[in-house]
Amino acid sequence: MRARRVVARGVPPRPTSEAGGSPPRLAGSRPLAPPSAKRPGGGFAATTRFVFASTALLLARAASAEPLPERGFGLPHDASMDGSRIDWLLHYTLASITVIFVIVGALLLYSLVRHRRAHAAAYDRGGRASIAFVLGFVGLVMVLVDGVLFTHTIFDMRRIFWNFAAAEEQPDAVRIEVEAHQWSWAARYAGPDGKFNTPDDVVTLNDIRVPVGVPVVVQLASVDVIHSMNLPNFRVKRDAVPGTITKLTFRARTPGEYEIACAQHCGPNHYKMRGILTVLPPERYREWLAAAEADARRGYDPGDAEAHWGWDWRTE
DSSP states (O other): OOOOOOHHHHHHOOOOTTTTTTTOTTTTTOOOOOTTOTTTTTHHHHHHHHHHHHHHHHHHHHHOOOOOSTTTTTTTOOBBHHHHHHHHHHHHHHHHHHHHHHHHHHHHHHHHHHHTTTTTTOOOOOHHHHHHHHHHHHHHIIIIIIIHHHHHHHHHHIIIOOOHHHHSSSTOOOOEEEEEEETEEEEEOOTTTOSSSSTEEEESSSSEETTTEEEEEEEESSSOOOEEEEGGGTEEEEEEOOOOOEEEEEEBBOOOOEEEOOOOSTTTTGGGOOHHHHHEEEHHHHHHHHHHHOOOOOHOTTTTTGGOOOOOOEEE
């Protein structure tokens, strides 16, 4: 009795020759070696092909990854009015270390060629000229690299990124309280009374909306562990620490939706702690806020103690 061959659904049968049951071979092709046969250098060739294939796959995935960089060295799209200051520091640092690397590499290459085996070794402590050259080079690097980076950092932090008083003095500034907890961001906007933790407050979850072109001041708190509110498209990040209030400020430049990420591992579901920051034109922002305030008054529940997590705005 001829044996029946079972074929899985959706899998085509393997073609065989009528005589010996082995797979057919195209004309001019080499016969396939049995699985146990070893070819010289086969392991190295297979490893090489695997490395090249893996590299090509990684490069292809990296080329199609989102979000795409705007310009520069792989940085996310800059949607803020002050993010270029951070980008300048990064670009200047990369350019500086590239120049230093080229200079040091050239000196090492010169030493390797100049002081080969045929060159007789001689102990030399160096003269005044060589010592002065080395010290002058180190001093020049400290002034042009470390000094410039330090000066710009202090200036930008004090005048822009940590100048919360100047941001809050603006009449159109937006104030938001954000409570971080495992694993989401709760945001609170003060209602028409200008006070937080009152019945007309607007409360959202993983959804923060701001108008374009105005200062936004965020006060952060955490109820469980340390979180870190990261806005990569606005070049700001700040930790949310239990028992204290921290701040961050930014000004949006480009309308759109941007990611709110947590940059501090906060537990097994850390990957879920993602929100959306939406930048709206001023008129659309006012319309959204008015509708949200009306909904907040209708949905206010004085008996829901967990929903009343706001605090008095800190002005110090």
